[in-house]
Amino acid sequence: MMIDKNKLIGEMIVFMGRKKKGLEVGNTYKSLKEIFDILKLEYSKSADSRKAKLKKIESEYKLERKGNSYTVLERYDTPKEILDKRKETKGNFTGKGKYETLMDSLILDWLSEYKNNNEIEVNIAFTQLFLKDDELINIPILSPIYKELLNNGYENFARKFNIGKKDLVNIYAEKLYLITSKCLETALNRLQRQEIITWSKEINIKYYSGDDVLADKDLKLEIKQAEQEIYEETKLTPFHRRNPKVNKAFKNKVYRKLGKHQISSYWNVYSIEILDDEKLIEIDNYKEVIKDLTIRFHESIFISLLKKKYKFKKEMALGKPRIEERLAFVQQEEDMIKLSGLLLINYTKDYNDFLNELMSKEEIEEEEIEMDFSLLF
Numbered sequence: 001m002m003i004d005k006n007k008l009i010g011e012m013i014v015f016m017g018r019k020k021k022g023l024e025v026g027n028t029y030k031s032l033k034e035i036f037d038i039l040k041l042e043y044s045k046s047a048d049s050r051k052a053k054l055k056k057i058e059s060e061y062k063l064e065r066k067g068n069s070y071t072v073l074e075r076y077d078t079p080k081e082i083l084d085k086r087k088e089t090k091g092n093f094t095g096k097g098k099y100e101t102l103m104d105s106l107i108l109d110w111l112s113e114y115k116n117n118n119e120i121e122v123n124i125a126f127t128q129l130f131l132k133d134d135e136l137i138n139i140p141i142l143s144p145i146y147k148e149l150l151n152n153g154y155e156n157f158a159r160k161f162n163i164g165k166k167d168l169v170n171i172y173a174e175k176l177y178l179i180t181s182k183c184l185e186t187a188l189n190r191l192q193r194q195e196i197i198t199w200s201k202e203i204n205i206k207y208y209s210g211d212d213v214l215a216d217k218d219l220k221l222e223i224k225q226a227e228q229e230i231y232e233e234t235k236l237t238p239f240h241r242r243n244p245k246v247n248k249a250f251k252n253k254v255y256r257k258l259g260k261h262q263i264s265s266y267w268n269v270y271s272i273e274i275l276d277d278e279k280l281i282e283i284d285n286y287k288e289v290i291k292d293l294t295i296r297f298h299e300s301i302f303i304s305l306l307k308k309k310y311k312f313k314k315e316m317a318l319g320k321p322r323i324e325e326r327l328a329f330v331q332q333e334e335d336m337i338k339l340s341g342l343l344l345i346n347y348t349k350d351y352n353d354f355l356n357e358l359m360s361k362e363e364i365e366e367e368e369i370e371m372d373f374s375l376l377f
Contacts, residue, residue, distance in 0.1 A: 023061055028071040031135065035070060050134075051113070058116065065117040068135050102293045103187040105283055106139045111197070111272070112280040113137045120274040123204060123214060125267055130180060132345055141180065141294060146343050149173055153243050161342060163335050167328070171308065172339045173242075175301045183297075188272070196279045202271040208262045214271065223266065226257040291346045298340040298347055305329050305336055 022039070029035050032054065036043045041053050057063070062074040114122055114137065124138070131147055132140035149157045154173060158166035188199045203215040203223060215223065230253045231237065241247040255263055274280070283289060308328040329336070340347045 023057075023072045023075070025072050025075055028069055031068050032070065055116075063117065065119065102289055102296075103183050104190060105281065105289060106286075106293070107184075107187055107191060108196070108279070108281045109283045109286065110137065110139050111274055112277075112282050115274060115277045115280055120277070122272045123202065123269045124272075125204070125269050126177075126181060129184075129270065139290075140345050141290065141297075142176075143343055143345055149343070151244055153245075161338070163339065165329065165332060165335070168305070168332055168335055169339065170242075171305065171328075172301060172336065173343075175304055176297065176343060179297055179300055184270075188270070194279070196276045197272055197274055199270060199272045202269050204267050204269045205261075205263055206265045208264045214269075215266070219261065222258060222261075223254065226254045229257065230254060287346065294340075294344040294347045298337075298344060301340070302333075302336050306333075 023029070023035065029038070032050065033043045035057065036050075036053065039057065044050055044053075059080045060076055061072050062076070064071045064073050111122070114120070127142070127147065127150070128136060129138050130141045131138070132142065132144055149169070152160075154169040155166045157163070158169045163169050188197065191197045192199060203220050204212065205215045205219065206212050227250075230250060234250070234253075236246065236250065241250055251265075254266075306327070306329065309325045310328045311323055311325055
């Protein structure tokens, strides 16, 4: 049988061309999507699908991640075994742990991705951690529309989405931030007590030079002192800074006071270090846990707002005015559910179904939560 040398050479060229389609050791790729394109893999909208494909890639290549980019450090001669550390997390918790136990599992799953990338320290802002973004490793609880609320303010948001009372948007956003941040910090404290992680609140600094670092103790003190001076000079409070224009003007004043440092911007972050990676997990029912948590957030916000009262003076024909109380958001229930649908990931519940479920439950007591909006700025 005669061998067609030209055909054989052609097949070898095709084969060698295919081999070159792989990742090159030493190259840095700007995003996961670029890597998928090179390897002819579909970049799915599903985070779970992308995670599974990335694990397969990491069984063949040693990758180093910085931000959204990946550098190929090594190509393995023999693909590594893909370890399955997944665990199903049940959602039927009761009592004080109604949010936090779910959050514990989400944090451990989230940190396991950093560990898989050989990273043991994470510095991340509140919105980076919870705002849905397909390019970030995070815990997607808040929809991208939440960023629009932060950027445009609650009055513009209420007009755009036809919410009857603008104050409802303001107070809903306040409750959502407070419940989410308290839930997170309670879970972080519990994981720290178990010596799985250690964490703190820090300030991330970006200089005009382009350097991006955490502020040291002395600079943190200077920033806090500058902020306090501006609060006193302008008579503003942290609450006022929730208005995007006010916050921008406030920070510009801080930058001027700290001019010698040449700071172009700063923001608050959670700084988390992994201590015991053996206790990190990957959960199978990730989407279900997120959905369960967002439903619980909605229920607590809903009930809290139903109880919200305004005090007002009622003029009397004789004598001093009388102080009366009135429920603030009576007949705004549908708008509350609309806000949950807009701002919370995967929150989709029919209004009547939700009320029927709510009526069948014991009343949830409203928690007193100390207002600390620092991580938003």
